[in-house]
Structure formats: structure tokens, C-alpha cells
Amino acid sequence: MYESHKVSAIVTCAGRGVRFGSNKLLVKLAGVTVLEKTVREFIHPAIDEVIVTVSEEYHDTYREILVEQAKLPVTLVRGGEERFISAKLGLDATSGSIVMVHDGVRPFVNAELIDRALEAGVTHGAAMLGTPTVVQLKLVDDDEYVTGSLDRSHSWLGQTPQVFRRDLLEEAYAKALESGYTRVSDDADLVAEFTGHKVKIIHGEDYNIKITTRTDLVIADQIMAQGDWG
Structure with missing residues (x-):
């Protein structure tokens, strides 16, 4: 709970890694997969439930890593072709009045950034x-x-996390689906475009990178080696 709000977190992990060339969520940083490293950060005192959207292809693999091996209290939900559709399917599985959405390939999120975004x-x-x-x-x-x-x-x-009132996300997703929305975007764009509600941007951190290319993986290894990100 956060200030009497039930908080749900959706970690989007249903991507196909086309630009990377393989499944970047299964790459290991200091012996831990990007998947586990990212999701583990959302086991946080202010977050009441964690939903992880996954592709059909990797559902069983991710369940083994997160639930069977790491014993993390998360729920896996099969995602869709578009990122926002995956997030909507994740939203359908949540019950919080405040919803946080985070890219699964941003493994350097930490409690400070989560607190900052949530507030x-x-x-x-x-x-x-x-x-x-x-x-x-x-x-x-x-x-x-x-x-x-x-x-x-x-x-x-x-960057992510991005945090929204539940009603704003529900309205944005419904209108995006109705319009046949196909642009590559994020939830902040959807909420601003389809609800007219202004999205506040606050300072994140340079280390909160998204692993998209193999160059990003080199940078991630350097961040891990420096140990000054969390």
C-alpha cells in the first residue's frame, strides 16, 4: 500500500528481442538473468502485487526462473503482439488503484526510482x-x-517505471484498441493522447538503461562492475 492506495506493478516481458537478435531477458548480469534482476526489484514494501507479462514461447521458462527457482511472489500473464496490448492484459489481471508499468529490460531500476515514480x-x-x-x-x-x-x-x-491512476490506463487502452493504434509508443503517450491527462516527467537516472542492443549489454556490464546504481 502507498498512502491508502493499493499498488499494482506490471513488468512487461513479452517482447521478442528482434533488434537484439536473441532473448535479452535471459542474458545474465553477474550470474542473474536480466529477467530476474528486474522483477526482483518490484518485491517492494509499497507494491501489493506484481504481474509479469510474458510471451507464449517463454512462459514456462520464465515461470521456472521467477517462481520455481527464485520463489518470487509474482503472477505471469501471457501478453500480446503490441507492447500496450501486453500491458493491457497485465492490467486486466491487477486490482490496484495505482498501476506502475516497467520495461523488463531495464534491470537497474531500484527502490529509490520506484519510490520517486510512485510519489x-x-x-x-x-x-x-x-x-x-x-x-x-x-x-x-x-x-x-x-x-x-x-x-x-x-x-x-x-524511462520507466511509469505510474498512473488505474482509470486513466483503462480509458487509454480501451480507446487505443478501438482506434486500431499500432505506433511504437509507451503508456505515457497513450494516456496523454487518449485521455488528455497531462503526464508529469520527473528526473530518473542515467544508469536506468534499457537493454535494446548488444552495445547496451556492454554498458550494463560496466554499470554492474561499478556497483553505484542501487
């Missing part, structure tokens, strides 16, 4: 972590010609 989510109704960008982001057209640049003073790199 902002309860205060604002919708919140996410992020960091101001230090690079210039280019806008391009479908033929990959530059059409402009984003103003760095107003550009952030999004």
Missing part, C-alpha cells in the same frame, strides 16, 4: 521517469531526410 504518480495521476537529452534529436520524413530538430531544452529521454 509523482499518486500526486499527478500520471507520471514517468526520464532524463533531459544531451544530444540533438533529428526529425526525419519517411524517406529519411531531415525535416528539423527537437529543441534540446524541451527534449527528454523517457
Whole structure:
């Protein structure tokens, strides 16, 4: 519980790892899979239930790692083709009035970041972590010609956890499904677009990386070696 709210966490692990080339959730960092390392952080005093969305292909493997071996008190739910559909299926299995959604391939989340996101989510109704960008982001057209640049003073790199009132997520998912939404996005975009509710962004940490490419895995090994992320 957090300030009388029942809190549910959804860790999305139903991705296929296309860009990585293999299942990055099964990669080990210091002897522990990315999957277990990420999910374990959500066994947190303020979180009442943890749902892990998984693909059909890896359901049994993930259950063995998380439930049978690690003995974590989590529920596995089969996900869908799109990330937000997986998250919706996860939401359907929860009962909290506050819902936290996190990418399974962000293994350096910790209690401090969870607390930070949860406080902002309860205060604002919708919140996410992020960091101001230090690079210039280019806008391009479908033929990959530059059409402009984003103003760095107003550009952030999004992170998770993202935290929402349950009713906002339910409305956003329902309207996204009804509209045939297919863009690659996150829950913050869905809530802002389909409910009109503003999403507060608060400072995350540079170490809270998402493992998408093999270069990210090299960075992850360096973060683990430094030991200053949690």
C-alpha cells in the first residue's frame, strides 16, 4: 500500500528481442538473468502485487526462473503482439488503484526510482521517469531526410517505471484498441493522447538503461562492475 492506495506493478516481458537478435531477458548480469534482476526489484514494501507479462514461447521458462527457482511472489500473464496490448492484459489481471508499468529490460531500476515514480504518480495521476537529452534529436520524413530538430531544452529521454491512476490506463487502452493504434509508443503517450491527462516527467537516472542492443549489454556490464546504481 502507498498512502491508502493499493499498488499494482506490471513488468512487461513479452517482447521478442528482434533488434537484439536473441532473448535479452535471459542474458545474465553477474550470474542473474536480466529477467530476474528486474522483477526482483518490484518485491517492494509499497507494491501489493506484481504481474509479469510474458510471451507464449517463454512462459514456462520464465515461470521456472521467477517462481520455481527464485520463489518470487509474482503472477505471469501471457501478453500480446503490441507492447500496450501486453500491458493491457497485465492490467486486466491487477486490482490496484495505482498501476506502475516497467520495461523488463531495464534491470537497474531500484527502490529509490520506484519510490520517486510512485510519489509523482499518486500526486499527478500520471507520471514517468526520464532524463533531459544531451544530444540533438533529428526529425526525419519517411524517406529519411531531415525535416528539423527537437529543441534540446524541451527534449527528454523517457524511462520507466511509469505510474498512473488505474482509470486513466483503462480509458487509454480501451480507446487505443478501438482506434486500431499500432505506433511504437509507451503508456505515457497513450494516456496523454487518449485521455488528455497531462503526464508529469520527473528526473530518473542515467544508469536506468534499457537493454535494446548488444552495445547496451556492454554498458550494463560496466554499470554492474561499478556497483553505484542501487
